[in-house]
Amino acid sequence: MILKVVTSNPGKVEEFAEAFSGMGIDFEHIRIPYDEPQVSSLEEVVEAGIKELRNKGLSDFLIDDSGMFVDHLKGFPGVYSSYVQKTVGNDGVLRLMDGVPDRSAQFKCCIGCCVKGETVIVTGVCPGSILHEPRGEGGFGYDPIFSPDGERSFAEMPLSEKNGISHRGRAIGLLRKELGERGFI
Amino acid sequence: MILKVVTSNPGKVEEFAEAFSGMGIDFEHIRIPYDEPQVSSLEEVVEAGIKELRNKGLSDFLIDDSGMFVDHLKGFPGVYSSYVQKTVGNDGVLRLMDGVPDRSAQFKCCIGCCVKGETVIVTGVCPGSILHEPRGEGGFGYDPIFSPDGERSFAEMPLSEKNGISHRGRAIGLLRKELGERGFI
Numbered sequence: 001m002i003l004k005v006v007t008s009n010p011g012k013v014e015e016f017a018e019a020f021s022g023m024g025i026d027f028e029h030i031r032i033p034y035d036e037p038q039v040s041s042l043e044e045v046v047e048a049g050i051k052e053l054r055n056k057g058l059s060d061f062l063i064d065d066s067g068m069f070v071d072h073l074k075g076f077p078g079v080y081s082s083y084v085q086k087t088v089g090n091d092g093v094l095r096l097m098d099g100v101p102d103r104s105a106q107f108k109c110c111i112g113c114c115v116k117g118e119t120v121i122v123t124g125v126c127p128g129s130i131l132h133e134p135r136g137e138g139g140f141g142y143d144p145i146f147s148p149d150g151e152r153s154f155a156e157m158p159l160s161e162k163n164g165i166s167h168r169g170r171a172i173g174l175l176r177k178e179l180g181e182r183g184f185i
Numbered sequence: 186m187i188l189k190v191v192t193s194n195p196g197k198v199e200e201f202a203e204a205f206s207g208m209g210i211d212f213e214h215i216r217i218p219y220d221e222p223q224v225s226s227l228e229e230v231v232e233a234g235i236k237e238l239r240n241k242g243l244s245d246f247l248i249d250d251s252g253m254f255v256d257h258l259k260g261f262p263g264v265y266s267s268y269v270q271k272t273v274g275n276d277g278v279l280r281l282m283d284g285v286p287d288r289s290a291q292f293k294c295c296i297g298c299c300v301k302g303e304t305v306i307v308t309g310v311c312p313g314s315i316l317h318e319p320r321g322e323g324g325f326g327y328d329p330i331f332s333p334d335g336e337r338s339f340a341e342m343p344l345s346e347k348n349g350i351s352h353r354g355r356a357i358g359l360l361r362k363e364l365g366e367r368g369f370i
Contacts, residue, residue, distance in 0.1 A: 038268065084261070
């Protein structure tokens with residue numbers, strides 16, 4: 001089976017290929033623009049994307065969307081994480097959290113997969129907290145200010161360790177389980 | 186001529202009716218949900234909305250979208266002003282601007298109007314600055330922290346005065362001019 005990964009980021013294709021290696025799925029990179037609506041959850045973004053891509057005639061594909069949700073900020077930056085990172089950035093999130101005792105946050109990754117006419121949507125969650133200052137050289141985006149264990153930031157962890165516990169890693173694990181239970185792999 | 190105002194806010198219909206009074210246009214309130222995509226400008230949001238509503242068979246209608254764009258924050262909160270207001274709010278914007286000397290910002294309102302098969306898109310801009318603390322009891326949203334003259338906030342002005350210089354007031358003025366030049370009013 002071939003699954004098309006609809007993304008502007010070719011790195012994601014390798015990540016899927018590695019996670020599903022030996023399971024009889026080949027992943028193919030495909031770029032098709034689709035709208036991401038202004039809604040309140042990743043699941044709604046992914047559902048809208050799937051609907052649009054299916055209307056365009058695409059089959060056997062997957063898309064995903066991720067975001068960081070800070071409890072004290074009512075879920076901000078949430079589905080707009082990418083925009084907020086490009087504008088106010090990590091410095092802005094730290095300013096918004098200055099002096100705030102409740103630092104709990106979640107990284108979430110939602111993957112939507114259409115395979116043989118069926119749609120599977122899974123969401124991986126990595127709970128953690130917002131650090132008081134950026135730490136580490138690795139990672140990207142919010143990685144330096146988010147810690148899954150309250151000690152090290154995502155940016156301080158080796159990639160393999162981060163992938164094992166990250167929202168994306170967990171979403172991929174859930175997808176593998178769902179596709180297995182439905183007999184696709 | 187009847188123009189349908191597609192909005193969830195009936196107050197907007199009265200505002201248009203008043204601004205165009207005696208010009209031979211009746212405004213009718215209509216609620217049709219349409220997607221607002223995650224894009225970088227109000228014009229793109231409005232263009233997408235018009236396309237979707239035309240595809241749904243609607244004619245002779247108008248929609249609008251507004252936002253506050255802070256220069257130092259690279260345009261944040263911009264097209265996501267409504268979401269940011271609901272989450273981090275005015276307090277959050279003031280935190281992000283704490284100690285920042287460049288306080289310039291713009292309120293923008295984009296109106297898209299489809300009339301007799303033609304599309305008119307206008308954008309009204311009200312330049313101003315972010316105050317150091319909220320001021321005034323009137324207005325809504327960012328009004329208490331935005332000042333068009335560096336002295337009073339929008340929330341401290343009588344509504345009639347605010348409407349005369351606001352982004353919405355200016356957009357409505359531009360729309361009236363465009364519709365006049367095209368012979369619709």
